Amino acid sequence: MTHTVLVTGVSRHIGAxxxxxxxxxxxxxxxxxxxxxxxxxxxxxxxxxxxxTEFVRIDLRTPDIAQVISAEDVDTVVHMSLVxxxxxxxxAMMEHNVIGTMQLLxxxxxxxxxxxxxxxxxxxxxxxxxxxxxxxTEDTEPVDVPHSGYAKDAIEIEGxxxxxxxxxxxxxxxxxxxxxxxxxxxxxxxxxxxxQPALPTVFGFDPRLQFVHEDxxxxxxxxxxxEDRPGVFNVSGDGVLLLSQCVRRAGRTALPVPSPAFxxxxxxxxTTGLVDFSPEQLALMSHGRVVDTTRLAxxxxxxxKFTTAAAFDDFLQSRGMGADRTAALVDWLSxxxxxx
Amino acid sequence: MSEISASETPSEEGARIIPISAARGTPPPxxxxxxxxxxxxxxxxxxxxxxxxxxxxxxxxxxxxxFDPELNDKVLLELIRPLYxxxxxxxxxxxxxxxxxxxxxxxxxxxxxxxxxxxxMQVALHDEAHRAxxxxxxxxxxxxxxxxxxxxxxxxxxxSREDADRLLRKGELVGVFPEGFKGVxxxxxERYKLQRFGRGGFVTSAVRAGTxxxxxxxxxxEEIYPKIGDFSTLARLLGLPYLPITPFFxxxxxxxxxxxxxxxxxxxxxxxxxDQFDPEDADDPMLVFNLTDQVREAIQQQLDALRLxxxxxxxxxx
Numbered sequence: 001m002t003h004t005v006l007v008t009g010v011s012r013h014i015g016a017x018x019x020x021x022x023x024x025x026x027x028x029x030x031x032x033x034x035x036x037x038x039x040x041x042x043x044x045x046x047x048x049x050x051x052x053t054e055f056v057r058i059d060l061r062t063p064d065i066a067q068v069i070s071a072e073d074v075d076t077v078v079h080m081s082l083v084x085x086x087x088x089x090x091x092a093m094m095e096h097n098v099i100g101t102m103q104l105l106x107x108x109x110x111x112x113x114x115x116x117x118x119x120x121x122x123x124x125x126x127x128x129x130x131x132x133x134x135x136x137t138e139d140t141e142p143v144d145v146p147h148s149g150y151a152k153d154a155i156e157i158e159g160x161x162x163x164x165x166x167x168x169x170x171x172x173x174x175x176x177x178x179x180x181x182x183x184x185x186x187x188x189x190x191x192x193x194x195x196q197p198a199l200p201t202v203f204g205f206d207p208r209l210q211f212v213h214e215d216x217x218x219x220x221x222x223x224x225x226x227e228d229r230p231g232v233f234n235v236s237g238d239g240v241l242l243l244s245q246c247v248r249r250a251g252r253t254a255l256p257v258p259s260p261a262f263x264x265x266x267x268x269x270x271t272t273g274l275v276d277f278s279p280e281q282l283a284l285m286s287h288g289r290v291v292d293t294t295r296l297a298x299x300x301x302x303x304x305k306f307t308t309a310a311a312f313d314d315f316l317q318s319r320g321m322g323a324d325r326t327a328a329l330v331d332w333l334s335x336x337x338x339x340x
Numbered sequence: 341m342s343e344i345s346a347s348e349t350p351s352e353e354g355a356r357i358i359p360i361s362a363a364r365g366t367p368p369p370x371x372x373x374x375x376x377x378x379x380x381x382x383x384x385x386x387x388x389x390x391x392x393x394x395x396x397x398x399x400x401x402x403x404x405x406x407f408d409p410e411l412n413d414k415v416l417l418e419l420i421r422p423l424y425x426x427x428x429x430x431x432x433x434x435x436x437x438x439x440x441x442x443x444x445x446x447x448x449x450x451x452x453x454x455x456x457x458x459x460x461m462q463v464a465l466h467d468e469a470h471r472a473x474x475x476x477x478x479x480x481x482x483x484x485x486x487x488x489x490x491x492x493x494x495x496x497x498x499x500s501r502e503d504a505d506r507l508l509r510k511g512e513l514v515g516v517f518p519e520g521f522k523g524v525x526x527x528x529x530e531r532y533k534l535q536r537f538g539r540g541g542f543v544t545s546a547v548r549a550g551t552x553x554x555x556x557x558x559x560x561x562e563e564i565y566p567k568i569g570d571f572s573t574l575a576r577l578l579g580l581p582y583l584p585i586t587p588f589f590x591x592x593x594x595x596x597x598x599x600x601x602x603x604x605x606x607x608x609x610x611x612x613x614x615d616q617f618d619p620e621d622a623d624d625p626m627l628v629f630n631l632t633d634q635v636r637e638a639i640q641q642q643l644d645a646l647r648l649x650x651x652x653x654x655x656x657x658x
Contacts, residue, residue, distance in 0.1 A: 130482035130483040130488065130498070131482075131498070132500075133498060133501075133502035133503045133506075134405045134492075134498060134502075134503050135405070135502070135503070135506060137502075140502065202485075204484070204485020204488070204489070205485060205488065206492075208402070208404070208406050208492075239401070239404075240402055240403065240406070241398075241402075242402055242406065242408075245398040245402070246398070247398070248395075248396060248397060248398030249399075259485070287482070288406075290405075323396070323397040323398060323399075326396050326397060327396065327397045330389065330392055330396055331393065333389070334389035334390075337385060337389065
């Protein structure tokens, strides 16, 4: 029986959705949401209201979190506060991600009540490399370890989670490596990338991409928060889309750029603050990444409802994008050609 | 007439859900395939336009390795098939030795300076055995622009233990060239002499999956670019395994890249079973070395017999 769940990162869209879904579960006594900033975005966010979630404003990088955990008798911690792009600076992002996780885990370690910790991670920990196998399982040793940005933070976070699991073997820890999030309200470097009118791609490369729909992320996190499923799990929609396929489905034009120039473009975009194209993103855009999700399916006896393609289509639909115009053009041409 | 393409799409969709068997099920579209009466020209045009529509809308499926069966069957293989049929006049023997549906590991000799033999084997297995072969390639291929993603789209993947195991578990037909660069880049004077077979990683994968090993001998590839020298220093600078000198390259420039039209024979030999072993035995180095030797012997014997059978490489000249 889960009594009190603590959810971090509730001021961001996906964290708020997880908190509200947990709050809607009658089996859970209390839901406490924490974040560095108040969840202002929620009011204009529509559906994702926090429900009966109690919000506590805490700077995650400080030991304050320990007081909340001990004072409120938290028994389940759902750590959603992983930032994928620098809001202010890269070092602030690293502090938020890594120091925040360290403080949280330190607090959990001291608590006698906590018995379940669920951590959001990312498949970016596998990196993207021409030397790596085509499909990563949870046990695959990464060939080229990402050494910058978001992916590096996630690797360090996972390292601390493993250390915590070793020291507190009585606490069940689940680490969920999510593929790129996709859905109507997801705001990530990748969704912003696809919203551009023309999409720069790396010349001569067509990466394999995988997406997981935000609804499935919420469901997985909620199930992990109430069930005992320790371990590391890849989470992604079934199937694969090539970048070229995504571009076509979006009805956009690809702008192939030689890979060094793509890096420079990425840096320019980063300095203007439009899109974050870090070196890992460049690697992803060249070599792609696909993960195996059989472990999750076998453990939960459940599969994400959205395949990679369905998640992407849902995203396109919500943005009013699609290949309708190009398809209509071909239909018109075929009408001309076959009529005679 | 937009209804034609619209009504065709759902039926195509049904076929695309299982892309590989769909590719297998359809008879190979020959170059001189006169489909039905003249009235079907419209149908073929409509089919072509439906294909174009799917491609432009991104409405097709690729598997987790990046294999795009539609592009492979309808475009990429069509491009290399003339080489197979008319340039090298390939004859394929022993097709019955290739399992019709189950997983198997095809092990072949590698030669020819550029890996044209891999492509020809792919056409042979597609057209004669109706199977999509999943070749395992060097990581150099996946670092290069264009080549890397074309290679994935045509069904190849990186030669790694994980990928090989995964494909064999899925019941795919996997093709390997254990000689690697040692084979494909060997000098002309060593033609038809099998090089060392690496560490026998392919045997380990086959034993773990319990799938048979089909030895395959390719005769003819050795003569397409006779390598008589090597710019080894320049190759090292460029990060390439070798930079060949042939009687025509680099002297004739791009013309030197035209392969010589040797006569080719491809033979698939008697499968070597591995299902009598325990998957655990894959870790036994003695077993792996013995099996590796057995496969190597089989291919060398096949090669020698096939070479005799072929006679001169460039009939009717010499």
